[in-house]
Amino acid sequence: MIRVTVQTEAIDVAAELAAHDAGGHGASASFVGRVRGDGGLTELFLEHHPAMTGAGLTALAEAAARRWALDALTLIHRVGAMAPGETIVLVLASSRHRAGALAACEYLIDRLKTDVMLWKRESFADGRVAWVEVRGTDRERAERWG
Amino acid sequence: MTLDIAYFAWVRERMGMAAETVELPVGVATVGDLVRWLAMRDARGARAFAEPERIRAAVGGAMVGAEAPIGDAGEVALFPPVTGG
Numbered sequence: 001m002i003r004v005t006v007q008t009e010a011i012d013v014a015a016e017l018a019a020h021d022a023g024g025h026g027a028s029a030s031f032v033g034r035v036r037g038d039g040g041l042t043e044l045f046l047e048h049h050p051a052m053t054g055a056g057l058t059a060l061a062e063a064a065a066r067r068w069a070l071d072a073l074t075l076i077h078r079v080g081a082m083a084p085g086e087t088i089v090l091v092l093a094s095s096r097h098r099a100g101a102l103a104a105c106e107y108l109i110d111r112l113k114t115d116v117m118l119w120k121r122e123s124f125a126d127g128r129v130a131w132v133e134v135r136g137t138d139r140e141r142a143e144r145w146g
Numbered sequence: 147m148t149l150d151i152a153y154f155a156w157v158r159e160r161m162g163m164a165a166e167t168v169e170l171p172v173g174v175a176t177v178g179d180l181v182r183w184l185a186m187r188d189a190r191g192a193r194a195f196a197e198p199e200r201i202r203a204a205v206g207g208a209m210v211g212a213e214a215p216i217g218d219a220g221e222v223a224l225f226p227p228v229t230g231g
Contacts, residue, residue: 046230047158049154049223052207052223088231089230089231109231112230112231113228114228116228117204117228118229119154119226119229119230120229131226131229133229
């Protein structure tokens with residue numbers, strides 16, 4: 001089962017894992033991305049496209065599920081305003097054996113940084129507000145998957 | 147031909163709007179043509195599209211390059227490189 005969600009509400013990691021794991025899969029891998037409070041960051045805002053962000057995440061999820069024959073996949077991305085420590089993204093991938101689950105998890109987090117319509121804006125305690133620039137290392141990691 | 151354009155992130159901020167409907171001039175056939183035309187149209191466009199190499203686009207829901215035809219897409223989205231995850 002594939003579950004893809006774009007939401008403004010906080011991501012309940014424990015509840016999502018419980019729902020995902022109800023199938024009792026052989027091997028499950030997870031990735032949890034959180035807002036870092038580096039440099040006095042007070043808010044992270046995620047802008048998204050009302051239709052294309054979800055469509056892009058769904059396309060990646062379906063590609064991963066096919067490539068690694070996943071039994072279950074949960075992909076949740078939060079949008080809107082977030083505070084340091086809050087969860088931005090959750091990936092849960094399950095397959096019969098660990099290799100597929102781990103690879104799918106890494107693929108999804110790498111590719112969603114470069115392929116999906118999402119933009120980060122950082123606000124800092126000193127009043128600075130800046131859109132996050134693309135990092136070359138993110139592009140290189142995403143390109144590894146072909 | 148009329149075209150709906152949607153702007154995101156700092157492109158939206160520099161344009162001062164999230165979306166608009168424009169009457170395309172003759173000769174604006176590709177995404178690259180559209181970006182060049184917007185850059186010349188007014189001061190906001192000049193600021194938003196000063197560096198066309200930093201602009202990404204989606205036509206009819208698919209990410210495309212500057213050479214992509216607009217055709218009768220209905221909506222073109224213009225935005226900076228994405229930074230999710």
